[in-house]
Amino acid sequence: MSEGDRSFDVLVIGAGPAGLAAACRAAAARAIVCLVDDNPRPGGQIWRASLDRVPGPAVPWIATAARLGVRMIEGARVFAAPEPGRLALETGAGEPLDLRYRSLVLATGARERFVPFPGWTLPNAMGAGGLQSLVKSGFPVRGKKVVVAGSGPLLPAVARYLRHAGADVRLIAEQAPLAALARFARSLLHHPHKLAEAAIFGGSLAGVRYLTSSWPVSAQGDGRVQSVTLARGGKTFTESCDYLACGFGLVPNTELASLLGCRVSEGVAVDDYQRTTVEGVYAAGEITGIGGVDLALVEGEIAGHAAAGQTERASRLFQARDRQRHFARSLARSFTLREELKHLAPDDTLVCRCEDVSLGRVRAATGWREAKLQTRCGMGPCQSRVCGPAVEFLLGWKPDSVRPPLFPVSVNSLSQAGDSGS
């Protein structure tokens, strides 16, 4: 790539709904825009393409981005920010790539939260979104018995997708109580287009049992998961399954924002124009707090307008965003994780899968840093992306500081991140 090919007015990281919207709005204002994603195709997690099709809602955004000349870089990961206005990436082919920007929009989305319980690390016990991604890339589940458990609107969405792919979805276990879900459903009346989603809360997911106040307490199996024991109404029952798909809500991917020095509390802190606390850096979508696809889109549009200097256009969308934020708050309230989930794992349950560290060993430390140093919890290749949020939920420890490389990266790429690039 020549110098000109590597410098952009607006660089957008993450091609989910927020990133696509930001890229399209900025490009419409004639900014030179580049949109980067670590997946092979745009859409993010929620609009992840399957082998044969891109999800419908993503199509117009992707087409618009292409029409407006947004430069797409797929399969590349940002691993360092060697200086302001500059990011170091590694491409899918393992090559280093150096990009410059005037404005940066972070739309790095969210990942699933895992809550450890005995057997959660058995083969075929996996993240709900993770199993859906596997199926989208061709993994066969036809005729397989699946239990979907955890919390949040992602569970019925995943169950619906798996059924569509031929899986025998035995049940959905939602840990939140029915009363909270009923309140949530009523709040959807202010968001009529979401009522279709709400229909599932009536237990009408095409014949799949949808249990509330129910959660997994253990998974069993010889070499892979064969059954899951679930709590409900003070009792437990066991359901046999070939796959256990669990997701306990979402965790914002704030690592890059932290590396850049943006203030992060629950998510990345932003002002009305989606500006972070760092000059020239914007954030939109799930990384500012979990709020769903519609909030992500409007935040992305505002960030895109603002990053291209169109503050007037950005401000016209504030009201629409406020409505979506109301929905997001209701979502967070309704699906708050219950206290019982903190006591599922006895001391011998693994918390860190990379380094095989049990909860008991982690709990013996005085805090996250001591746990890392003394037990190596969180020191493996996932860099505590899985165990970090689990430990934060179980023990209340905040994650450690963020350092480059943000992702595992070759010595070759890492050593070139400091080059002048010319």
Next chain:
Amino acid sequence: MNASFDVAIAGGGIVGAACADFCSAAGMRVAVVEAGPIGGGATAAGMGHIVVMDDSPAQIALTERSRSLWMALARELPADAEYVTAGTIWVAADAEEMAEVERKRALYAGIGVRAEVLGPRQLSEAEPNLRPGLAGGLLVPDDGVSYPPCAARFFLERAQARGAVLLRAKAVELMETGIRLAGGEAVAAGAVVNATGAWAPELTPRFAVRKRKGHLAITDRYPGFLRHQLVELGYLKSAHSTAADSVAFNAQPRRTGQVLIGSSRQFGAEHAAIDQPILTRMLERARAYMPPLADLTVIRCWTGFRAAAPDKLPLIGPCAGRPRLLLATGHEGLGITTSLATGELVAAHLSGRPFAIPPEPYLPSRELEAEGDPLHE
């Protein structure tokens, strides 16, 4: 003050923990004051290379004594201390460095440290991933590798089993009669040891220890990629320079199959963030010696601060004019190795028992101003 402890040690790094171990073994009532994690400072940032170094007769004496203490302790160390006798190979790039290999070998032979000269072929057989064309090296087979935070915890636990007390508090003032804590209360003790590494001057001002920043990178697991701790002999040029930023090839095999890649040295860098240009130079240096490293995956990088004294020797013993206030700092890049001999010296100073090695070269009262006062540069 009515002393409840014979000695109060500020700092729960590997040096403080080793001091607690030896003092408690000598029958002293010990308190260790540490607000952070055990072994959470330079102890956590270092490589954990247990090595005999020959910068000066005093450095040889201290590192050789320490290494023999590590070797004697090997079987008692817990598995998570990851002690492995991997051996060091000092890598010589050219004829000039091969002359250094021969000098080193003769010196080590004179003090009973096993060492074996490797020719170019033996070197590439020992470490096939090194680049072709290197002149050779010196294998020191009894040098080791450890995981320092867990070793520090083990030393401290041994002391606690003998009655030592760990106080989770921040030391704000060191007196000859005890340590004042952040909350205002004091820990009364018959003697006080400052073992706070690069932060020691904040508690005991006016001595010449300053921070020397280092970077390290660790890879994913590649069992068999590297077998010995490798250090380029050009390292001496880096470690000896007291002014400029410098890097040197230094690679270590971990028991997990991971490869730890170093090293860098910077004065005047107070910020703990990764310094990308230095990291780049360090990795390029490593690739120049070991080209296949380029394709390995790095999972983490970090920095740390060595406590550097101007004459390359630690400060161990009583401060001038304050016989009950001792220092145990200034170990620079050798704190893991020399922690044990430091603990032994400190215990001997306090108990009046015989010294295992002559203590004079390390006394804080030695002339340090000759090279200027780096604290006030």
